Amino acid sequence: MNIEQKNTLFVVSLVLIVLVSISTVATLLIMEHVRKSMDTDLNRAREVFVEAQKNRFDNLITVARGVRAEPSLIAATLTGDITTVRGMLDDLFPRPGADFIAVYLGTGPGGVAGAGDRPHFSSPQILNSKLLLTMVDRLINGESLVVGNALIYDAMLQIVVVPIENPLGGQVGALLVGRQFNQTDLTAMRHLVQSDIAIFNNSTVLATSIKKLVPDLVGLNNQTITKTAMEFSVDSVQYSGRVFPILSQVSSSHQAAKVLIAAPHNLYWAPYRLLGKNAMYFSAIILLVAALFGISISRRSLTRPLKILAKAARAIASGDLGQRVNIGNRDDELGQLTDSFNTMLSALNDSHAALEKSRQRFMDFADSSSDWLWETDNKGRFTYVSSSVSSTLGVPAKDFIGRTPREVFADSRLGELMGLLRPADGVLKTFMDIEIWLQAPETGRHCLRMNGVPIVSHDKAPRGYRGTARDITKVKQDEKRMVLLANQDHLTGIANRRRFLQDLGHEINRLEVCEQTGVLILVDLDHLKLVNDTAGHAAGDQIIVQVAGLLKKACREEDLLARISGDEFAMAFPNMSEQYGIEKAQQLLESINALKPRLDGKAINISASAGVVTMPKHGNQPVDLMAKADAAMSSAKKSGRNKVILFDESDMSRERMDNQLTWKNRLIEALENDHLVLVYQPILAIASNEISHYEVLVRMRGDKGTYLPPDKFIPTAEQFGLIQRVDRVVLSKAIKSLASLPVEQSKISYSINLSGLSVGDPDMYRYIEDEITKNNIDPRRITFEITETAACEQLNSAIEFIEKIRRLGCKISLDDFGVGFSSFSYLKHLRADIIKIDGSFIRDIHNNNADQLFVKALVDVAQGMGMATVAEFVENQQILELVTSLGVEYAQGYHIGRPNDKLILKRNANTVEPKEASLAAV
């Protein structure tokens, strides 16, 4: 049953209930009304009946008086002769209006004469009956007129007794006149009283208007004469009636007869039956109208709008969101519902659009991301895999669906992964960063880093997993390479100083344990700076590479080789005697001499100086041994170069060692006496041609007002663990300098160098935070420069440190980028704000196409990642124009401005002197 039918049924039911209620009430009211009407009518009928009897008596009295006035009667009566009177009566009767006339001259036998339409009326028994004589006696005894009723056999008579007056005075007799109340009279009376009438006495019905009124009137006879109606039935017709007596005389209890006045129910109910019948028809019409009205109203006001809404809802459910419901201008609930529906639809459209956008975004992310998204059921079978998987693993996404990882990659060992996806205990747990190696059919071996979260249903039942997977094969390779690079010289491919010291320590320990001897040889190329200056760094690098290759060939498998600085190589030869070591060194120098690399078609002669120490004879600490070897090598250079000098503890060693210790002491003294001063080298914003940023550099105040460059004391600081103190001093001074700048220079910012040891140091971070807070400096005005090498050597801690510094508000600049690990992938991990391109790519860029390509690529990558680029070593206008054309955003170098203890506000122009220091250009 639909709403329309329900509403119609409701309306019809409502109307029916109303009609039934009205009918019930009306019926009750009608019943009461009928009862009252019948009572009223019966009472009125009785009153009319009595009134009619009065009129009948009036008529009878008139008749009696007429008879009495008859001269013959008067004359006969005056004779006093009853015989004469009887004769007169015979002539007088019949008399209209009288059925019985009697003249009483006396109340004894012979004193009366009568005449009537029935013989027995004039019989002596009747004339002398007690009933009539009683009435006559009442007249005789003084009443002027006597009326009464008499039942004479089966005739009901109304009697009037009047005196016969002597015209000359007095009364001479009594005249009794009777009139029978017969069926005709009753019929006439029936019309008058408008009710049925019956005259009866005991079991005799004298006259009645009720057909078949049985003589057996037990019910009526026994009916107490009351003023309330009683009900009875005659011939299946229901009556309400009242019975009252007809007394013989006034003040007499004798009943001559009884009168029944009855009202047939049919008479009263007939109009109501007709009314009911019409009401039934009318009700049926009303119900029909109500039904039609209900249908119309329901259809118009409810069903049609609901159907429209339902149709729209179905259309929406089928995906058609272009629906808009219009049910007309209505302000009722359906109108509000429609408005809400349309509003909801608009919101749904917006939501759907947003969802579609979000889905598309998700798909774009999923498809474009190097990570791929996956989802499995509780059996470990893929239910969704983002399409990017195909570009990663070479397997179409559709090939994953319905298959487990083990089925997709049959050649892989995926026990761990399958154990996670289908745990034995059935408890799904979140897993993070698990690394899975698998063998892809087409693309080979891959390492995936997978994250997964359980999917649970509303009833907490496990449904599977969904998560992400990242192909970290490259990362793994990079890590491997990074480890390699961290210990390798990027130019020559041999170990660097760090790795060499590390391996040397191990080797010394082994030699000590094995009580063996080894040789450490330090080789320094002679005059390489001259080559660099004349033939360019590339030429110098080429020579270094060739020398490294030469030295490599000279090493055994167990020997150690490293490039420990620009033109210095260190070599360790375990299980080698001192003497053999010297010879070995000599051979190496000879090999270098014989190398004769060609530059621009010309062979050049190169030489080297070597220092030799024996281990563990000359020490068991790598740094000490390196210092001693360096002292020996320096001694060789001083003695004319191209020589091999064995470390001699008694002379050169002391000098050399003392030199290093001197620098250590000078540095400590400088730290304690505040002899470290800052200089500021301007950095030009190329686009605006403005200078608002400066790199803070440190100088040591020397004797006689000289200032020592950092390469004089920084290595010592790093070697003796003082570099972090230097960093802190520089940091503190720089921040104070920044804080001391006038308000109009509040946009000036500094770049401060941090050493590799400070990067990742939690104490250093707290120190930075405290200094910034203490001096109330906007952290955005400070940029920390971290060398690429320092960051990559301890990548994880560097990443964390960088993140914290960035959260603090400061910026990060990767210094000397390009000479370190040279991998763009690090940019992704390090999240730097600025990339400072190493000067080796800038210094000769106007002559070197490779440098231009590198710088261009680097600038593109940096811009793509939202990083700014700074070119170092911009030493002339040509370089500046070139880096500008390559998209470099900032420039630094002597062409822009030399380091100065004052801030250079414009290129080669004004300077501002910070309050904390005043230092001439260095």
Next chain:
Amino acid sequence: MWLLKNSVKLLMPLLMALCWVETAVPAEIRGSVNFIYNGIFTHGTGTSNQPIAVAVLPVGGKKKLRLKKQVHQVKITDNRILPSFLTAQRGDQIVFANMDPVYHQLFSLSNDTPFEVTLEKTETGKPKQASLSLEKPGTVHIFCRIHNKSYARVDVLETPYQQIVTSGQPFHFKSLKAGRWMLRLASPVAETRLIPVNAVTAPPPLKLELASHSGGTPLNNLGVRPAIERMYQ
């Protein structure tokens, strides 16, 4: 002495009667008549003031009395016939004079003297008259067809000795031939009584009674309609 006196009293009438019969000397009859109510009514039946016609008739009708015709004037005024009771001699004439400005239609149903006469209404003060000759002895009841209360009774007698008295009022007939006569007492409210009497000279007055059956007055004025209503309670 007492005996003597009583004998005289007892014998005196007898002697006088003998003397009238024998000698035919003028004799007379006198006396009075009182109504005695003999009707059926029991209340209000006091002495009636109705007229009583006293007449002396010859016994057996043998003696024809010489009658001298007379004209009796009867007026009809205020719808009443006055006098309403009178006696007349056979042969007398009654002249009815209508004094009312309305019509009267008098009639009589008497077998001996039936008549009907219409009296024009009097408009100028001069009464309209009609006459009626009473040729036969008997009682004539005169009614008006228009007015029920108009009634008169005329007793036509074969004697000139007629007197109208009221109850208790003496009557006296003189110059009668001594001897037996029939004394007739009549009244509209009583049965006519014939009493044989002797006319003697200086007779003692007769004390006569006449039974009247007319009388009585109603006691109550109970309305008829309420009375009827009470019968149907």
